[in-house]
Amino acid sequence: MTPFTYLEPASLEEALALLAQHGDEAKLIAGGTGLVNMMKQRLVRPEFVIGLRALKPLADIAEHDGLRIGALATLRSLESSAAVRRAAPLLAEACHHVATVRVRSMATLGGAMAHADPNLDTPPALIALDGQIVARSRRGERKIEADRFFTGYFETVLEPDEIVTEILIPAQPAGSGTAFLKFLPATHDDYATVSVAARVALRADGSIAEARVALGASATVPVRATAVEAALAGKTSDETSFHDAAALVLRSIDPIADFRGSADYKRKMAVVHVRRALTEAAARARGPADNR
Amino acid sequence: MRSLKLTVNGTPVVREVADNRLLVDFLREDLKLTGTKESCGVGVCGACTVLLNGNPISACLALAVHADGGQVTTIEGVAEGDRLHPLQEAFLAHGGFQCGICTPGQILAAKALLEANPHPTRAEIQHWMMGNLCRCTGYYKIIESIAAAAGATGT
Numbered sequence: 001m002t003p004f005t006y007l008e009p010a011s012l013e014e015a016l017a018l019l020a021q022h023g024d025e026a027k028l029i030a031g032g033t034g035l036v037n038m039m040k041q042r043l044v045r046p047e048f049v050i051g052l053r054a055l056k057p058l059a060d061i062a063e064h065d066g067l068r069i070g071a072l073a074t075l076r077s078l079e080s081s082a083a084v085r086r087a088a089p090l091l092a093e094a095c096h097h098v099a100t101v102r103v104r105s106m107a108t109l110g111g112a113m114a115h116a117d118p119n120l121d122t123p124p125a126l127i128a129l130d131g132q133i134v135a136r137s138r139r140g141e142r143k144i145e146a147d148r149f150f151t152g153y154f155e156t157v158l159e160p161d162e163i164v165t166e167i168l169i170p171a172q173p174a175g176s177g178t179a180f181l182k183f184l185p186a187t188h189d190d191y192a193t194v195s196v197a198a199r200v201a202l203r204a205d206g207s208i209a210e211a212r213v214a215l216g217a218s219a220t221v222p223v224r225a226t227a228v229e230a231a232l233a234g235k236t237s238d239e240t241s242f243h244d245a246a247a248l249v250l251r252s253i254d255p256i257a258d259f260r261g262s263a264d265y266k267r268k269m270a271v272v273h274v275r276r277a278l279t280e281a282a283a284r285a286r287g288p289a290d291n292r
Numbered sequence: 293m294r295s296l297k298l299t300v301n302g303t304p305v306v307r308e309v310a311d312n313r314l315l316v317d318f319l320r321e322d323l324k325l326t327g328t329k330e331s332c333g334v335g336v337c338g339a340c341t342v343l344l345n346g347n348p349i350s351a352c353l354a355l356a357v358h359a360d361g362g363q364v365t366t367i368e369g370v371a372e373g374d375r376l377h378p379l380q381e382a383f384l385a386h387g388g389f390q391c392g393i394c395t396p397g398q399i400l401a402a403k404a405l406l407e408a409n410p411h412p413t414r415a416e417i418q419h420w421m422m423g424n425l426c427r428c429t430g431y432y433k434i435i436e437s438i439a440a441a442a443g444a445t446g447t
Contacts, residue, residue, distance in 0.1 A: 006294065006311035006357050029355070036314075036353045037334055049311070053358060076347075100423025102401070103335060105347040106354070188422050189336065 001039040008051040012058070012136070015050060015163060020138045022048045023160040030072055031106035034115035058110075058165060063087050067169040071110020075122070076101065078109060088169045090178035090197060094125035097182045100189045110164040113149065116156045116221075119191040123150065123222035125180055126167065127214035128197035134166040135159075143168065147214070150221035173210065176201035177285030181277045183269050186260065192217040193260040194270045198277035200237070202285045208232045208241070211278065217260070218253035218270055227251040228274060237282045246275035296360045300325070301369025309356045316340045316351035318359070319366060327367035327396045338424030341397035342366050348404040367396035370403060379403060379441045388437030390428035398424050402438045411442055 007026075009015035019026060027046035029035050030053070038044045052058065052072060059072040063083035078084050079095040098104055098121050112122045113133050126133075126146040133144045135158055149156050158164070172178075182195045195216035201209040211232040213225040227248040235241040255266035293308050300323060309318055319325045319342065328351055331339035335350040342351045343365040344358075370377045379402050382388065389395040398421070405412060405420045412420065417438050426434060 001312045001314075003310070003312050006355070008357070032355060032358065033335055033350075033353055036355070039312075040333065049355075051355075051357065099335075100338070101404075101420055102338065102341060102348045102350050102423055106349050 001036075002042065002045045004039075004046050004049045006049050006051060008054055010054050012055055012163070012165065015052060015055065016136060016138045016161070018048070018050050019163060020161045022050075026050050026160075028052055028114065028163060030108040030111040031074065033103050033107045034111060034117065052163075059108075066171045067091075067167075069109055069167040069169070071113075071164045071166060072108050073110075074105060075107050075109065075112070076104040079104065088129055088172065088178075090129055090180055090199065091122070091125050091169065093178075093180040094121045094182075094195075094197060097121050097180065097195075103189075109167055113146075113167065114156065114158060114164050116150050116154050118150070118153060118219060118221050119217045120222070121180070121182060121192065121195055121216055124195055124197040124214035124216040126169070127222060127224050128178065128199045128212045129169050129172070130212065131170075132168040133164055134168060135162040136165045137161040137163070141165075147224045153220040172199070173201040175203065175209065175285055177281045177283065179277045179280035179284065181273045181280070183273050191260065194218055194255070194266050194273055196270070196273045196277040198274070198281040200232075200278060200281040200285050202237055202282065206237055206286075208235050208237050208282075211245075211281075213249070213274060213278065215249070215253060215270060215274070218255045218266065220254070223252050225249045225252040225274065228278075232278070237285075239279065242275050242278040242282070246271050246278065249274045294357055294360070296356060298359050298361060299363045301365060311355075311357060313356040314352060315342070315344075315349075315354040315356045315359055315364075318356035319351060319364070325366050325368050329393050329396060331393070336423070336425075337394075338397045338401060339394050341400045341424065343400055343404055346404065346407060348401050365400065365403075367399060370399060377403070379406070379438065382437040382441035383434075386437040386440055387433045388430070389434070390426070390430045394424060394426045394428075398426070398434055402441070405438070406442055412438075414439060417442075 026048040058070040060070045062068045075095040085092045131146040178199045182192045199212045203209045213228045228245045231245040257263045329339040331337045335353040340351040401424045
C-alpha cells in the first residue's frame with residue numbers, strides 16, 4: 001500500500017468536517033475488507049484514510065416500523081440479529097451468504113453500499129426490500145432509494161463529502177415472503193455467479209399483489225428486474241406465472257464473462273434463479289405450512 | 293506514525309507504527325509473533341486469522357491502527373503456559389494438520405467458533421471453518437479435531 005495519513009474522528013461532525021476538507025484525496029474506512037484490498041492493488045491511493053470505528057452509535061440496529069441500521073453494523077451482527085431476522089429475514093439471509101465469517105466480522109453494511117461492487121450480496125437484498133440509504137454531509141442529509149443509489153461499476157450517487165450513516169428498511173407489506181438465492185458453482189465463499197433477492201406479496205385470494213426482484217453479479221450495478229416485477233402484478237401465484245416472468249430478467253441484466261461463467265451461462269442461470277427465488281418467496285408468503 | 297496501545301495475548305503493548313502498517317506485518321515483524329502466517333494476502337485463505345476483541349478477522353486486511361485499544365489473540369496466546377488449549381490437544385490427537393501452515397489460523401477460527409457456539413453440529417463447524425483453507429486438503433481431520441474438542445458426537 002502507498003503511504004497515507006490515517007485520521008480517526010471522534011464524532012460524526014468531526015468526520016464530516018474532515019471529509020469536507022479532504023474530499024477527493026480521502027477515503028473512508030470501516031471494516032476495510034473492500035478498501036484495503038483496493039489499496040493493496042493500488043487501485044486507489046488515498047492521501048488520507050478516515051477511520052470511522054470510533055463512531056459507535058453508527059453500529060446500532062433499531063426496529064420500529066421497519067429497521068434503522070447504522071452504517072457500521074457488521075454483516076455478522078446483522079445475520080445474528082433477532083430484529084433483522086424478524087423484520088427483514090431477506091437481509092439476514094443475504095448477510096449469511098457473504099464470503100466467510102471472518103469477512104462478515106469485519107465488513108459493514110454501509111461499507112458494502114459505498115464500495116458498490118456489483119458482485120456483493122447485500123445491495124440486491126436492500127433493493128428487493130425497498131431500502132433507503134441515508135447520506136450525510138455538512139450540507140445536510142438525504143435519503144436515497146437503494147435502486148437509485150448505484151450508478152456504475154464501483155460508483156454511486158455519493159458526493160465526495162458524503163458519508164453513509166444509516167440504511168432504512170420499511171415495514172414489509174402484509175402477506176409478503178422473501179428469498180435470497182446465491183448461485184455458487186465453485187466454492188461457498190466466492191462471489192456469486194448470479195445472486196437473486198426476491199420479495200412476493202400475496203393477496204388473500206392467492207394472487208400476486210406485488211413482486212420485487214433484484215440481482216447481483218449480473219451487470220455493472222446491482223439491478224432491479226422491473227420487467228419481471230411488472231409481469232407478475234395481479235397474476236396467479238403459480239409455477240407458470242413465475243416461469244414466464246423469470247424469462248423477462250434478460251431485459252434487465254448484462255453479465256460479463258469471467259471465471260465464474262460465460263455471459264450466456266450467467267444469463268441462463270439468472271432466469272433459473274429468478275424463477276426459483278420467486279417460487280420460494282411465494283411459498284414463504286403463504287405461511288408456515290410452506291415455510292422451508 | 294502513530295502510537296498504538298493494545299493488549300496482545302494478554303500482555304500490554306505500546307508501539308509506534310506507520311499509518312499504513314497492516315496488522316499481520318505488525319504482529320510478525322514488529323512483535324516477532326511469527327505464528328500468524330500470511331498466505332493469500334486478500335482475506336480469502338484464513339492463514340492469518342487472529343482474534344480482535346474475540347472476533348475472527350483476517351490480519352492481512354486489517355490496519356494495525358484498527359487494533360489500537362483492542363485485544364488481539366494470536367496462536368502464541370492460545371495455550372496457557374505449558375498447558376495446551378483443548379483445541380490444540382485435539383488437533384494433535386486427531387491429526388488435525390499435515391504441513392501445519394494453515395494450523396494457527398484453523399485453531400484461532402475454531403476457538404472463535406467454540407466461544408460463540410460451544411456445541412456446534414458438524415454442519416455448523418463446516419460452515420464456520422469454510423474460509424480456512426488447507427492446501428494439504430486435510431479437512432476431515434480438522435473437522436474431527438474441532439468436533440472432539442467441542443465434545444460433539446454424532447453428525
